[in-house]
Amino acid sequence: MVASVIDQPSTAAPVDSSTEVCVSCRGVVKEFGDGESRIRVLHGINADVYGSELTLLVGPSGCGKTTLISIIAGLLYSTEGDVILFGTPQSQLKGSKLVQFRAQNVGFVFQQYNLLPSLTATENVAIPLLIQGQPRSQALVKAREVLEAVGLGSRAKQLPSQLSGGQQQRVAIARALVHEPRLLVCDEPTAALDAQSGQVVMDLLKRVAVQPGRAVIVVTHDSRVFTYGDRIIEMADGRIAEPGSTQH
Amino acid sequence: MSWVAWKMLTGDRAKYFGTVFGVAFGVLLISQQMAIFVGLMRRTAHAAIDVRDASIWVMDPEGKNVDEVKPLSDSDLYRVRGVEGVEWAVRLYKSLVRARIDNGEFRQSILLGIDDHTLIGAPVKLVAGSLADLRRPDAIIIDRPGYRLFWGDGPIVLGKTLEMNDRRAVVVGVCDTTPPFQTFPVMYTRYSQALGFAPRERNQLSFVLAHEKEGSDPQQVCDSIRASTGLAARTRGDMIWFVIGFYLRSTGIPVNFGITIALGFIVGTAIAGQTFYLFTLENLKQFGALKAMGVSNRRLIGMILLQATIVGCIGYGLGIGMTSLFFESTQGVTALMGFYLPWQVAVIAAGAVAVIIVLASMISLRKVLILEPAVVFRG
Numbered sequence: 001m002v003a004s005v006i007d008q009p010s011t012a013a014p015v016d017s018s019t020e021v022c023v024s025c026r027g028v029v030k031e032f033g034d035g036e037s038r039i040r041v042l043h044g045i046n047a048d049v050y051g052s053e054l055t056l057l058v059g060p061s062g063c064g065k066t067t068l069i070s071i072i073a074g075l076l077y078s079t080e081g082d083v084i085l086f087g088t089p090q091s092q093l094k095g096s097k098l099v100q101f102r103a104q105n106v107g108f109v110f111q112q113y114n115l116l117p118s119l120t121a122t123e124n125v126a127i128p129l130l131i132q133g134q135p136r137s138q139a140l141v142k143a144r145e146v147l148e149a150v151g152l153g154s155r156a157k158q159l160p161s162q163l164s165g166g167q168q169q170r171v172a173i174a175r176a177l178v179h180e181p182r183l184l185v186c187d188e189p190t191a192a193l194d195a196q197s198g199q200v201v202m203d204l205l206k207r208v209a210v211q212p213g214r215a216v217i218v219v220t221h222d223s224r225v226f227t228y229g230d231r232i233i234e235m236a237d238g239r240i241a242e243p244g245s246t247q248h
Numbered sequence: 249m250s251w252v253a254w255k256m257l258t259g260d261r262a263k264y265f266g267t268v269f270g271v272a273f274g275v276l277l278i279s280q281q282m283a284i285f286v287g288l289m290r291r292t293a294h295a296a297i298d299v300r301d302a303s304i305w306v307m308d309p310e311g312k313n314v315d316e317v318k319p320l321s322d323s324d325l326y327r328v329r330g331v332e333g334v335e336w337a338v339r340l341y342k343s344l345v346r347a348r349i350d351n352g353e354f355r356q357s358i359l360l361g362i363d364d365h366t367l368i369g370a371p372v373k374l375v376a377g378s379l380a381d382l383r384r385p386d387a388i389i390i391d392r393p394g395y396r397l398f399w400g401d402g403p404i405v406l407g408k409t410l411e412m413n414d415r416r417a418v419v420v421g422v423c424d425t426t427p428p429f430q431t432f433p434v435m436y437t438r439y440s441q442a443l444g445f446a447p448r449e450r451n452q453l454s455f456v457l458a459h460e461k462e463g464s465d466p467q468q469v470c471d472s473i474r475a476s477t478g479l480a481a482r483t484r485g486d487m488i489w490f491v492i493g494f495y496l497r498s499t500g501i502p503v504n505f506g507i508t509i510a511l512g513f514i515v516g517t518a519i520a521g522q523t524f525y526l527f528t529l530e531n532l533k534q535f536g537a538l539k540a541m542g543v544s545n546r547r548l549i550g551m552i553l554l555q556a557t558i559v560g561c562i563g564y565g566l567g568i569g570m571t572s573l574f575f576e577s578t579q580g581v582t583a584l585m586g587f588y589l590p591w592q593v594a595v596i597a598a599g600a601v602a603v604i605i606v607l608a609s610m611i612s613l614r615k616v617l618i619l620e621p622a623v624v625f626r627g
Binding site for chain 1: 249251252255256258259260533534536537538540541542543544547620621622
């Protein structure tokens with residue numbers, strides 16, 4: 001069962017060169033606007049994200065982190081270059097194929113949680129399974145198990161408005177993991193939280209989210225969480241400043 | 249995902265009821281104003297509506313409407329009877345008279361003189377008295393609002409008297425009729441009696457009511473009457489529309505009322521459409537999150553259309569219910585008597601709501617469809 005799978009401590013081995021590359025950015029350029037108002041936000045990004053690792057994408061505000069993960073997650077198309085996702089060039093995934101790919105392979109954790117306010121914690125967690133077409137009753141059972149795994153079993157029936165920020169982010173993490181995605185993209189998951197809640201969330205990501213074969217990317221400019229990263233990619237002005245330094 | 253759409257719609261009770269009541273209020277405005285307008289126009293043709301037995305109305309060709317006629321001569325009745333295809337033809341008198349009761353109070357009233365022998369044109373629904381009593385000397389039957397105007401709200405007592413053209417009239421019955429446009433009392437009496445109650449003219453015959461022979465087409469018989477007599481002949485349905493058409497063309501009331509309806513329609517549309525549009529806009533971030541998680545545009549369209557259908561159906565039901573309640577609760581009010589919600593108005597209101605909701609959905613959908621899923625990463 002999902003819960004039993006993700007409840008185990010991370011089995012990620014210490015990072016070495018043999019770790020599988022899950023996401024590979026090759027000369028990714030992103031421009032917004034037309035004509036004279038055209039702005040180049042990413043200037044030919046080359047970077048690899050490895051499975052079984054928690055990769056931190058860091059850098060100052062406006063350096064292009066969010067744009068890069070939006071492209072990696074298939075929410076934006078690059079202007080030039082390509083992203084290879086688990087061996088499949090993203091340029092080959094257009095329209096509904098990309099939407100389907102996202103639904104099956106990508107989990108999202110947002111800075112503002114983006115939980116549906118009228119759904120309970122369990123119902124929110126069940127959404128990715130419903131998107132995949134699973135029957136509601138089955139999806140809710142599975143969602144409940146994942147909520148238990150993130151320590152919120154007792155809050156299963158509560159609405160987001162009845163939960164603290166940290167708890168809401170843990171629900172969001174459960175939602176991002178419930179369909180067992182191969183790529184987990186987290187955008188500033190601790191930015192809206194106090195230090196203690198941020199630590200709980202990062203602990204959870206490190207402990208539960210990092211799994212063999214799964215790549216976890218966390219965008220952050222919060223230096224307090226740098227210690228959680230297995231690998232850090234540093235960006236500055238739309239370029240890679242430090243291409244994947246490893247820790248440990 | 250239909251379940252998620254339903255939960256999104258109903259999760260915030262205040263927002264949900266606000267949206268539904270927005271639509272309901274729009275429906276109420278549209279249907280209530282339209283029904284009042286239809287009722288008002290119907291009142292103009294009250295005389296033609298209430299004469300159920302005759303399928304053909306004959307009048308002077310210069311007649312403008314049912315209240316503005318040039319009297320026919322008695323020989324015209326016989327000429328009509330002689331037309332091929334006419335089964336029978338009888339007299340009908342209609343004019344305005346001043347009626348006075350014992351205490352000196354008087355009211356302008358509508359006097360209808362129906363055929364002495366057949367009583368064709370008599371009121372269909374009597375609430376007191378008997379139609380046969382109309383054959384008694386000086387007998388009249390008065391409509392219920394007219395009775396109330398003269399003698400107040402107490403129990404109906406037959407035998408009350410009033411005076412018209414210095415002639416005594418005795419109330420032998422009280423009836424319900426289609427209320428007239430002018431809200432005057434309506435009185436029925438025999439044709440011969442009516443000539444005494446009304447000021448004398450050389451010709452007195454207002455209309456000839458006729459019926460076609462079995463198997464004949466009323467329209468063809470009308471054509472024959474026109475060709476043979478030179479008089480204007482119309483089927484009952486055409487007569488109703490002839491009168492309504494006159495009021496639509498010649499008075500400012502329908503135009504002004506039409507503007508009120510148009511405003512009701514616009515305001516109703518704006519309220520209903522805007523509330524649903526705002527509902528979708530407020531959920532835009534949530535739709536963005538769903539889109540990022542892999543919900544296709546097709547599915548999102550389905551979700552929004554489902555929400556629109558639910559809001560539309562419940563809002564329509566409530567709105568039409570409130571309109572019906574309004575007309576039900578005002579049936580006892582003399583000035584509003586006879587107004588009701590025609591099914592055609594209910595259908596038009598349903599169509600209007602469908603258009604409003606579809607338009608609001610389409611505008612909202614456009615926002616959702618062009619929504620960049622990456623928006624969810626922007627704070």
